[in-house]
Amino acid sequence: MKTVQRLPIFIIFILIPFIAGCTNEEKIELTISAAASMTNSLNEIKKEFEQDYPHISVTYHFGGSGTLRKQIEQGAPIDLFFSASKKDYQLLEEGGFVRNGSAILQNKLVFIQQSNEEKQSLTDFLHSDGKIAIGTPEAVPAGTYSEQLLKELGIWDKLQGRIILTKDVRQVLTVVKEGAVDVGIVYQSDIHGEENLEAAWESDPHLYEPIQYFAAIIGNNSAVDDRKIDAMEHFYQFIQEEQSMNIFASYGFDTTEALVNQ
Incomplete structure (x- = not known):
């Protein structure tokens, strides 16, 4: 052996x-x-x-x-x-x-809302008391672009008191989903595959810096x-x-x- x-x-x-x-x-x-x-x-x-x-x-x-x-x-x-x-x-x-x-x-910005809500125009929203969520402009690029967009549309001042600031765009999606706000502004890419969310209105990319x-x-x-x-x-x-x-x-x-x- x-x-x-x-x-x-x-x-x-x-x-x-x-x-x-x-x-x-x-x-x-x-x-x-x-x-x-x-x-x-x-x-x-x-x-x-x-x-x-x-x-x-x-x-x-x-x-x-x-x-x-x-x-x-x-x-x-x-x-x-x-x-x-x-x-x-x-x-x-x-x-x-x-x-x-x-x-x-x-990328580009879009206004979003819950997909089961009746669509309204931006004008109708402005005449309501609904809230809108955006990223905090000082820390979140999407928020910076959103502020530029709202100012160029001439509605930034009109929305004061109705704007909810978030830590990032993911939180914007969350508060819209939960119904804590009526509308949010996120990147077009953010709503891909998201359930119960849809684009309410598109934005004109010329109204904010290229993203x-x-x-x-x-x-x-x-x-x-x-x-x-x-x-x-x-x-x-x-x-x-x-x-x-x-x-x-x-x-x-x-x-x-x-x-x-x-």
Whole structure:
């Protein structure tokens, strides 16, 4: 009978941490901050990305672009940032936080209401005592654009006392769904797949600044190694590929080639 040769115990103990170290090194964690309006589309893209890159794990933090930008400026360990605000992207770029970035998408505003409510005109709404929800203009890009729209329509002052400010566009959807307000203003992409919500009135995109979304690789962590940088580049490129652009388009984003390649 053949005897099985066994490794000495001391060699096994030496190899265990080495093997464990190799195993741990295989998984790379990416932490990504993104505008709340991109929640559904980015979650779908995450599934596709992690299938193609099983050694990379993606964790999102969604919120208002202004709030997320301030967190990055204060040292939050963020690898990539998706902003619904050109201003917030530019502030990070000017502050030296952006390693690489570009405009990738465009959007527009819509007024929304519960789908089981009888449609009324904007004029009828103005003559009622109904409330309207928008994102807080100082922290939420959708709120900034909404304020511009309402001012250009000449109804901002008329609505004072009836405007409910929210922390992000997802909360606008929630308060409209719950009937806490009659109308809300969100991005066109936000109502995709939302039950019990519909567009009440469209908006004229010329009445507010172009709504552009920016993707950025954040470079405020000098300790990031080459493998992490490669992973960030992989995701940055992946979200601009046709597969991801088709997902964004399916959620109502404008992914025109002229915008993506600018």
